[in-house]
Each structure stands twice: as C-alpha cells, then as structure tokens.
Amino acid sequence: MLRWGIVGFGDIAAKAVAPAIQAHAASELVAICRRDPVALERCRRAFDVPQAFTDYAEMLRQAPLDAVYVATPVHLHAAQTLAALDRGLHVLVEKPMASTAAEAEAMVERAEQRGVRLGVAYYHQFIPVNAFVRELVASGELGELTALHGNASSSYNPPLDDPKSWRLVRAVGGGGPLMDLGSHRLQTFSSLAGPARQVAAFSDRRRVAGDVEDVLSLIVNYDSGVQATLSSIWGIDPARGDYEVWCTKGYINVPYARGDECFVTQNGKRRRETHPAPELHDLPLIEDFAAGVASPDGHVLPGEVGLEVQRVIDAAYRSAATESVVRL
Numbered sequence: 001m002l003r004w005g006i007v008g009f010g011d012i013a014a015k016a017v018a019p020a021i022q023a024h025a026a027s028e029l030v031a032i033c034r035r036d037p038v039a040l041e042r043c044r045r046a047f048d049v050p051q052a053f054t055d056y057a058e059m060l061r062q063a064p065l066d067a068v069y070v071a072t073p074v075h076l077h078a079a080q081t082l083a084a085l086d087r088g089l090h091v092l093v094e095k096p097m098a099s100t101a102a103e104a105e106a107m108v109e110r111a112e113q114r115g116v117r118l119g120v121a122y123y124h125q126f127i128p129v130n131a132f133v134r135e136l137v138a139s140g141e142l143g144e145l146t147a148l149h150g151n152a153s154s155s156y157n158p159p160l161d162d163p164k165s166w167r168l169v170r171a172v173g174g175g176g177p178l179m180d181l182g183s184h185r186l187q188t189f190s191s192l193a194g195p196a197r198q199v200a201a202f203s204d205r206r207r208v209a210g211d212v213e214d215v216l217s218l219i220v221n222y223d224s225g226v227q228a229t230l231s232s233i234w235g236i237d238p239a240r241g242d243y244e245v246w247c248t249k250g251y252i253n254v255p256y257a258r259g260d261e262c263f264v265t266q267n268g269k270r271r272r273e274t275h276p277a278p279e280l281h282d283l284p285l286i287e288d289f290a291a292g293v294a295s296p297d298g299h300v301l302p303g304e305v306g307l308e309v310q311r312v313i314d315a316a317y318r319s320a321a322t323e324s325v326v327r328l
Contacts, residue, residue, distance in 0.1 A: 002090075002290050005031035005065045007056050007080055008072030009043050012094065017069055017121075018047050020282035026290055031063035056080060060087055067293065069121075070094060073166050074174040078103035081118070085110045090117040092289045096183040096313065097306035099174040104310040108303040117299060119289045120306030122187040126284035128275035129262050130188060133245060133252055137192055142266060143249030148189050148228035150257075151240035152181035160209045168210025176205075176212035178313055182232035185243060186220075186309045188257065192245065193226035195308060199315035200325045207235035218316050 004021050006013050009032040021029045031051040034040045044052040053059040060068075060083060067090040070080050078098045084091045091111070097120045098104040111118035124130055137145050154177070158165045167173040167180055190196070198221040203213035214234040221227055231240075245252040250266040260276045278284060285301070292299025315326040 002027045002293060003030045003064055003066045004028065004069060005033065005059055005063050005067070006069045006071060007033040007059065008070065008076070008094075009034040009040065010071065013069070013071045014043060014046070016123075016280070016282040017071060020280050020286045021069070022047065023280055023283055024286045024290065027286060031059050031065065033059045057083070060084060060089070065089055067092065067117075067289070073172050074179065075099050075172045078107055081107050082110055085114050085116055085118070088114060088116060090119075090289075090293050092119040092121060092285075093306070094121050095187070095306065096174065096179050096310060097303065098310060101307065101310040101314045104303070104307040108307050111303055117289065117292045117296070118303035119285075119292060119299065119301050120303060120309075121282070121285055122184060122301055122305065122309075123282050123285040124184050124188055124257050125191060125301055126288065127258055127277050127281065129254060129260060129273070129277070130191075130257060132273060132275050133254060133262060134191060136252065136264070137245060137247065141250070142247035142252070142264075145192060145224070145226050145245070145247050147226060147246040148193060148243065149246075150185040150189065150228070150230045150243035151232075152185045152230065153177065153233040153236050153240040154181060155235065155237045155239055156180070157208050157214075157235035165210070168208055168212055170210075170212050173212065175313065175317060176203075176208070176214055176216065177232040177234045178203075178213070178216045178218070178316060180234075181241075182216065182218070182230055183309050183313060184257065185230055185232075186312050187305065188243065189220065189222075189228045189230075190305070190308050190312075193220075193222040193228060194224045195222065196220050196312050196315070196328055197223045198325055198327050199312055199319055201316035201319040203317070203320040213320070216316065216320065220312060 068084040070093040203216040218230040
C-alpha cells in the first residue's frame with residue numbers, strides 16, 4: 001500500500017487528486033496539509049483523512065508517508081519537492097513542475113541521488129483520445145509526422161484580491177497562460193515530436209492585472225524536424241483546448257484534449273473516432289506513478305518529462321524578452 005500525503009489541499013487536490021488516490025486500490029491517503037486550519041479540518045472530514053497539518057515540515061516529520069503529492073503554487077514546488085525527496089519519499093508534483101528549468105533539473109537530480117521516484121502531473125498523457133493519437137502517429141498509417149498546432153486558452157481573469165489570483169504574479173506562478181495551460185500542450189507535443197531544438201515566441205499583456213503575460217504565441221522546432229505552433233491566452237471566451245496533427249498522408253483534429261473524440265482525415269475521407277475519457281482523469285496518473293514506485297520501467301511520466309517542458313517554457317520567455325530565436 002502506497003501511503004500518500006498531499007500538500008496544498010485546494011481545488012485541484014479536492015476535485016481530482018484526492019478522489020483518484022482514494023480510488024486506487026494500492027494507495028491510501030493518510031495526511032493532508034494546507035495553511036488555513038478551518039479549511040483544513042473541513043477537507044479532512046470530507047475525505048476522512050487520518051492526519052491533517054498546517055505545517056508542511058511537520059507533516060513530513062510526523063505522518064507515515066511513502067509519497068507526497070505537491071499541489072501548491074508553482075514557486076513552492078521545488079523546495080517542497082526537494083524536502084520530501086531528502087526524506088526518502090517519492091514525489092508527484094503538479095505541472096508545471098517548477099518556476100524554471102534550473103529548479104526542475106535540480107529536482108530530477110535529487111530524486112536520482114536519493115533513489116526515489118519523481119513524477120509530474122501531466123495527466124493529459126493518459127486521456128484515451130491522446131493515447132489514440134500517439135498510437136496512430138507511431139503506426140505510420142498517416143505517414144511521417146510533419147507539424148503540430150495547439151490552443152491552450154481560458155477565461156481566467158480574476159481581480160488581484162481574488163484568492164485564485166496568485167497565477168497573475170510571476171514570482172508565485174512563474175508565468176501566465178503558457179505555464180498554466182500551454183505546459184499541458186507542450187507535453188503532448190513532446191510525446192509526439194520528441195526533444196525541442198529551437199524556440200521562438202511573442203508575448204504581451206492585454207487583459208489581466210499582475211505582471212505576467214496573458215497572450216503568448218510560440219513556435220517550436222524539434223530535433224525530429226517536426227514544427228509546432230501554440231497559442232496560449234487568458235481572459236477569452238470561449239476557452240480553447242484543441243490541437244491538430246499533420247502527417248504526410250493524413251491529418252488529425254482533436255477538438256478538446258480532455259475530451260473523448262477526434263477526427264481523422266485520410267485519402268480524402270474524414271472519420272470520427274471516439275475514446276471515452278475516464279470519470280476520474282487523475283486515476284491513470286496515480287496508477288502510473290504507483291507502477292513507477294514498484295518498478296522504474298513502469299513509469300511513463302518521470303521528472304525528465306517535466307524538465308523537457310520546462311526548458312521549452314524558459315526558452316519561450318527568453319525569446320519573447322529578447323526578440324530572438326533561442327536554441328536549446
């Protein structure tokens with residue numbers, strides 16, 4: 001039985017992470033942590049968790065843990081992950097895994113040094129429609145992969161006094177919609193195209209308060225020769241979460257990366273493919289991580305996956321700031 005603690009027990013933990021852990025037959029949620037004692041006790045009762053802490057260091061010292069899920073704001077990911085790794089605990093950290101690639105690299109290196117597993121919560125990897133796209137591209141049925149395009153946008157635009165406005169502060173969230181939403185799409189692109197080689201980006205702030213971008217356009221050139229474009233925006237309605245895949249002999253349109261359908265065009269004909277998404281979208285993520293704890297060969301989303309995404313994000317912000325193409 002894998003005994004879990006969650007730090008940062010907010011919306012994501014309550015809606016997705018905790019239900020997935022409790023649904024996993026080989027996992028047990030034994031401790032949670034958040035700063036607000038009233039909200040903490042409410043969450044403890046709602047999920048019937050044995051132990052609850054307002055102090056993360058105390059949870060690490062006192063709770064009988066095997067693994068920690070880090071669900072706090074991005075600027076805390078690295079320090080909290082390193083603290084758990086140093087105690088010999090496995091860590092699954094929310095995406096994006098860190099504020100910078102340097103932090104992400106330090107996390108990967110520490111996990112290797114301590115001999116424990118580090119994972120990153122890019123759960124879109126396990127959505128069945130995305131798995132189908134990867135399998136179809138890998139099969140060669142549509143020829144060689146040529147290009148990718150994605151949208152990662154939402155209506156997010158809170159006032160600065162909103163408790164959820166921390167993403168608007170670069171020192172806390174690390175960046176704007178590229179960090180928050182685009183990171184998911186970059187992980188999907190990486191799973192199809194491999195490591196990135198060059199990055200060019202343009203960014204601006206048009207709608208939101210704070211000091212991060214709310215619109216960013218990105219071009220990535222991969223070692224494989226595949227090119228990708230990504231548009232990531234906050235403060236728009238309707239939201240967009242789609243992507244497209246072009247191959248030499250066909251085309252795939254995924255209307256929603258968390259949805260259950262895609263459309264394949266081949267030989268002049270268009271067909272609809274349906275692949276229902278799981279009710280608990282984080283459950284396959286928990287299953288993968290638990291498999292990785294049992295055997296590294298079973299781990300699909302190790303820290304290196306998050307590090308590759310983080311390198312592209314860093315390069316995008318550097319490119320936008322310097323108005324230049326950045327080589328990785």
